Amino acid sequence: xxxxxxxSAILLASMPTIALAAGSIDGGSKQATxxxxxxxxxxxxxxxxxxxxxxxxRTASAADFYSAGGGITGFQNGLAIAGDYMSAASFLGISxxxxxxxxxxxxxSVGWLVGWPIVTFLxxxxxxxxxxxxxxxxxxxxxxxxxxxxxxxxxxxxTVAFYLIAQMVGAGKLIQLLFxxxxxxxxxxxxxxxxxxxxxxxxxxTTWVQIIKAVLLLSGATFMAAAVxxxxxxxxxxxxxxxxEVHPKKLxxxxxxxxxxxxxxxxxxxxxxxxxxxGLPHILMRFFTVKDAQAARKSxxxxxxxxxxxxxxxxxxxxxxxTLVSTDAMFLDGSILEKTKSGIxxxxxxxxxxxxxxxxxxxxxxxxxxISAVAFATILAVVSGLALAGASSISHDLYAMVIxxxxxxxxxxxxxxxxxxxxxxxxxxxxxxxxxxxxVAFMVGLAFAIAASCNFxxxxxxxxxxxxxxxxxxxxxxxxxASAVLGVVLSPAVWEATLGFAKGSAPIKLDNPALFxxxxxxxxxxxxxxxxxxxxxxxxxxxxxxxxxxxxxxIGAASxxxx
Amino acid sequence: MSNLAKxxxxxxxxELVRRRSSLGWMLSGVxxxxxxxxxxxxxxxxxxxxxxxxxGVTTIGIPIGLSVIVLAFVLTGIYVRQANxxxxxxxxxxxxxxxx
Numbered sequence: 001x002x003x004x005x006x007x008s009a010i011l012l013a014s015m016p017t018i019a020l021a022a023g024s025i026d027g028g029s030k031q032a033t034x035x036x037x038x039x040x041x042x043x044x045x046x047x048x049x050x051x052x053x054x055x056x057x058r059t060a061s062a063a064d065f066y067s068a069g070g071g072i073t074g075f076q077n078g079l080a081i082a083g084d085y086m087s088a089a090s091f092l093g094i095s096x097x098x099x100x101x102x103x104x105x106x107x108x109s110v111g112w113l114v115g116w117p118i119v120t121f122l123x124x125x126x127x128x129x130x131x132x133x134x135x136x137x138x139x140x141x142x143x144x145x146x147x148x149x150x151x152x153x154x155x156x157x158x159t160v161a162f163y164l165i166a167q168m169v170g171a172g173k174l175i176q177l178l179f180x181x182x183x184x185x186x187x188x189x190x191x192x193x194x195x196x197x198x199x200x201x202x203x204x205x206t207t208w209v210q211i212i213k214a215v216l217l218l219s220g221a222t223f224m225a226a227a228v229x230x231x232x233x234x235x236x237x238x239x240x241x242x243x244x245e246v247h248p249k250k251l252x253x254x255x256x257x258x259x260x261x262x263x264x265x266x267x268x269x270x271x272x273x274x275x276x277x278x279g280l281p282h283i284l285m286r287f288f289t290v291k292d293a294q295a296a297r298k299s300x301x302x303x304x305x306x307x308x309x310x311x312x313x314x315x316x317x318x319x320x321x322x323t324l325v326s327t328d329a330m331f332l333d334g335s336i337l338e339k340t341k342s343g344i345x346x347x348x349x350x351x352x353x354x355x356x357x358x359x360x361x362x363x364x365x366x367x368x369x370x371i372s373a374v375a376f377a378t379i380l381a382v383v384s385g386l387a388l389a390g391a392s393s394i395s396h397d398l399y400a401m402v403i404x405x406x407x408x409x410x411x412x413x414x415x416x417x418x419x420x421x422x423x424x425x426x427x428x429x430x431x432x433x434x435x436x437x438x439x440v441a442f443m444v445g446l447a448f449a450i451a452a453s454c455n456f457x458x459x460x461x462x463x464x465x466x467x468x469x470x471x472x473x474x475x476x477x478x479x480x481x482a483s484a485v486l487g488v489v490l491s492p493a494v495w496e497a498t499l500g501f502a503k504g505s506a507p508i509k510l511d512n513p514a515l516f517x518x519x520x521x522x523x524x525x526x527x528x529x530x531x532x533x534x535x536x537x538x539x540x541x542x543x544x545x546x547x548x549x550x551x552x553x554x555i556g557a558a559s560x561x562x563x
Numbered sequence: 564m565s566n567l568a569k570x571x572x573x574x575x576x577x578e579l580v581r582r583r584s585s586l587g588w589m590l591s592g593v594x595x596x597x598x599x600x601x602x603x604x605x606x607x608x609x610x611x612x613x614x615x616x617x618x619g620v621t622t623i624g625i626p627i628g629l630s631v632i633v634l635a636f637v638l639t640g641i642y643v644r645q646a647n648x649x650x651x652x653x654x655x656x657x658x659x660x661x662x663x
Binding site for chain 1: 567570571576579580583586587588590591594597598599601602603605606607609610612613615619620621622624625628629631632633635636638639640642643646647651654657658661
């Protein structure tokens, strides 16, 4: 990190001159071209390209490409994990949710955080001790390679695909608003840069891009929250008092509202958020970038701290936006204000822009540019991590282990993952453009549901349950995958909002299917495994002891290959 | 595989597994109870979370929600501290004594 601090200092210092350039005014849904934002963004991209060049020269082996040679420290990895998790959706989305509904935003933040302790207690060290490049290394440790790798690849690719589409569409919309660029240009730009980072720099570049972005995002959010609190004499009570005074919902923003209407739905969403975290392939992959299990354990501790701190900041930022943005005509759409008489509803660009407008309100145009650039950087970093996870699943799990039966030439394997990255990049750009005007909000929920119902049950059962057999894992895992997809399609969010069927006609009333899809997955895994009398099943159970000793002690674990 | 059997009989290994799994599952249980306790309050007793603290507008729900976040971090810290101070020592002993 030190190595780059002077570089970033120079880049930041040169910003004001770029910012002085005049902005042009553009009508329609696009924002006026924001030159200070573009300048800072160009600075960020320049810095990340330098890092990619540096990383590319040091990326030769498969271990370098997939896991940065195991040379990332616990603290650095904690920042990178936090970076993967603090996506634009959670930064802009949660602060926007707090802006419109107050307390409800906090419920989501809590749900998104509580998966991390579980990862620390049950998964992080075992994952590092048993795996090498992907989480399928762990699930297939003692089970049938071919079947389990195919299952894990399906779970990973479907999760990555939905998450990626949601990020691409969000990116296009956001960049259109922030920078005044056309939607398709924004999508091509994000997809193109992502392909460069991943194909040339592999995990090393992807990790450092993520670390830099995490530091920028945490500093920017800290400044914003501090500026808000400063205006209220560092008294949260004064901030809340002003917010309840100006918000049309008044005191109701200080308690749970209508967002969570049905108790079962709340529990189901809670399960998806909590256990989905422990099944996201791009997050699980990060545990292989550190030296050993000790570093893996520490990295989740740091990540939990950073993410928790960040969510507390977004809560303050959301309330800050209620008091400073919804009351300032500069940030409001006059015609909507006329109709609704509510500053909350009239915010320019929708509630997701609350944090962006707040940046302008507390720090002026230059800070607005900084936060816009950080939001763009956030999307870039997150899509790169996703693309790498998807590509690894194709090249390591499908190509090297299934097609080549574990005997792939290392250079061929790297070549396949680079080609896979390019294919994923082109596909992401294409789908991003196709889905431009679709409601994709459900896709992140779906990604979490699949991660919680397919990846997580197979992973946790393979680590802890001797009785698990290949057949049980495959049937239970696919049952979880299928029921999660079906449950989302039949839920109100897709059935009514996206497919346009009548309100109230959704066959399943849960917003997230995790409650039954996780139960089905675990029940399927258990039942099929205990009934499995095949020869393969006996071998699966016999392999447990050796796996368990290695997961506990790290004896025989893939060693770090840092240069 | 004789080395495997030897490790499994090693008292240090047995102590490591016993202590680490009991703490890990216990803390996971505590986290689940805290989180689903919070979710059940949200679902069944939203008005309870809306009770104001003292005479101001800040409700009891704010410190409760924030403390779930802080507790998640604290529980993680407890585990990492235990692991750093005692499990790592046991792991090192097991590795040293069972070199093949």
